[in-house]
Amino acid sequence: MKTFFDSSVLVPLLNKSSPHHAEATKHWLNCDQRATSCHALAECYRTLTTLKHPLRPQEARAALAELKTKIELVGGMPDLYDEAIRRMVAGAHAGAMVYDALHCVAAGKCKADKIITRNKSHFDLFADGIIVEAL
Numbered sequence: 001m002k003t004f005f006d007s008s009v010l011v012p013l014l015n016k017s018s019p020h021h022a023e024a025t026k027h028w029l030n031c032d033q034r035a036t037s038c039h040a041l042a043e044c045y046r047t048l049t050t051l052k053h054p055l056r057p058q059e060a061r062a063a064l065a066e067l068k069t070k071i072e073l074v075g076g077m078p079d080l081y082d083e084a085i086r087r088m089v090a091g092a093h094a095g096a097m098v099y100d101a102l103h104c105v106a107a108g109k110c111k112a113d114k115i116i117t118r119n120k121s122h123f124d125l126f127a128d129g130i131i132v133e134a135l
Contacts, residue, residue: 002072003027003031003114003116004035004110006040006116007036007044008117009027009135010044012135013025013067015048017053023135027133033072034072035073037077037080039099039102039106040103041064041067044067045061074110084098084102084105085098088101100119100126101125103117104126108128108130114131114132115130116134117135118134
């Protein structure tokens with residue numbers, strides 16, 4: 001089973017002081033194959049470097065470089081963005097949830113069976129039949 005990880009799960013996975021670290025780690029360890037989008041890595045960097053007790057930029061980059069060796073990165077970004085925007089328009093949605101739609105499209109492209117996120121309600125709108133599980 002392939003599991004797609006949203007940045008809302010990857011950040012606590014990489015941040016041991018997060019109250020969600022243990023649960024994120026459990027999900028990480030309990031899957032056969034892992035995937036995420038390049039956009040999720042950018043979101044992780046932004047969050048890791050702006051936490052209350054942030055990682056230094058070089059620490060965040062090193063953590064993400066290590067993560068990339070253990071996870072499939074979904075390619076084809078221009079088409080993914082186009083499809084995410086199409087899904088937003090189809091549902092008459094606006095705003096930042098376009099990023100959640102983007103992750104769902106990426107999950108579909110890599111044939112993920114499940115998406116793990118802390119934002120289940122938005123992902124449910126765009127998952128197109130992929131199981132969405134809340135952290």
